[in-house]
Amino acid sequence: MRYLNLAQGSLIILGAYGTLFLFHLDVDPFASLPAIGFALFLLGAALFKASFGRLITFPEPGRIKNSLLISFGLMLLIDSLATLLWTGDERSITPGYSGWTFEAFGFRFPLIGCVGVLSALVVIAALHLFLAKTYFGKSITAVSQDHEAASLMGVNVSFTCLVSFAISVGLASVPAVLIGLKSFSPTVGILWFNKGIVVVMLSGIGNIYGVFPAGLFLGVMEAISVYLFGAPYREVTGLVVFVLVMVLFPKGLFKRQEL
């Protein structure tokens, strides 16, 4: 949709705090997913209405840059508000099953990790069905390809932008729950944003099918770098991959739309 949301990681962390809050009220993290998702969806809609939506009238290059700047401000805002509200302490949601593992094919698998992989597949499949099969999904694709032409064909561009932005923020609830089950603090949002942008860069912007292999690739690269250089350089790996791809393949590894 040609909006760059730098605050996505911070919104994920916000969702994780929400999950933690519900967990203290004895709600299971996975059961709270719909509620967190809906809350984030509304928050995304409100954020779009209040800020990003005003950029629709901007010309294309200015729109991306300004959405980046706005979300940069929002990221700082959310992070420091979270620090004020919940302190900078590292938190974790620990239901009874958080350490469970099961054995299959002679390996031991952590339960939550497997749920993470499954949920990623479910989200990708759902997104694919939504974009390819529903009328509204098609109008999202149309607006992202050429919003003027879409508008001439009778698509309500600003509403489409609003809903797709809200969906994107609402989907942050899935990583929010999964990250909540690991550990989080107000400052790690940007690290998760980084992973997101690296994966999207690798798979190509606007290509939802490449995300899974790209994510797998980043995960393997991180694991190898931890083995070779030690754990502190884990975050550096993804960033170096990102910069190298940007410099060596300015047009992207796979098909990428022009930004």
Place this chain on the structure above:
Amino acid sequence: MKGKTSFSFAVAVLLFAVLPAVIRSEYMLNLFLMYFLYVIIAQSWNLLGGFTGQVSLGHSAFFGTGAVVTRLLWTSGVPIAPSLIAGGLGAAILAAIVGIPCLRMRSAYFPIGTLALAMIAQITVGNLFPVPGSLSSAYLADYSTLSRYYVALLGAALTVAVVYWIVHSRAGLALVGIRDDEAAAEAMGVRTFRYKVLALMVSSLLVGLGGGIFAYHQVSYYYYAPFELSWSFLPTLTTFIGGLGTIAGPILGAACFLGLSEVFAISLGEVHIVVFAFTFVLVVLFVPGGLMSVSTKVRGVTTKVMRRITG
């Protein structure tokens, strides 16, 4: 500089130069020193982000490089002046090596690419130098805040003067042309990439100098401290709020930022960031010219009102 501007610039520098004779409080001196540092960081960022339109979120990498180079040279016995220059040059060299590839990135990728660089630098330096660098007793014996104050003042004056000079030269026209319409500038025969590199390297040189002053001022700090991302966010926030692409904007914005952080420092840690981030979003959305444009508007309105009154 033109007559009036250079006169007020000289008066301001002179006032700051005699200030320590009036104000003896160590706290106030340190506060003004931080202000000069903020001006250096914000104004050097402004050359690249404000006048050339290349919004960088990686300024901390160059600030930190200047700090590391200066600190290591200075504490190993090199006099401070050459160490500072080496710090600036070190930052400019880093800019040439890693920044130039970043400049090849299109529009919105440049901020993210530079942010990635800043994070790489921060994590790597944090791992390479895990212990804080403290000054030895010999250095502590002749430590004086006053000498740091003057070095910082000199740095700030130099930064403002250099940026002013570049912006008002032929190169400045090219930079503004790139910001307003890169394709058109290129079509007019401006070697856009060369000018972007020039802006990046001068900007890094100046902020590296600022990093050196930071290293000269701090008695003890972790080497990764000047690499922290907040040093990248600071110039972006202050310059936007003060007035993007104006000489006075960053100077004004830095004063607001420092003042606000001092007011809230006593009560709660991060309130000033909340206020500033919120203002930043509002400025991007509604007042693209920042405080500077507000003051021009207010001046316009008051002259109109005055004319109406005087008939």
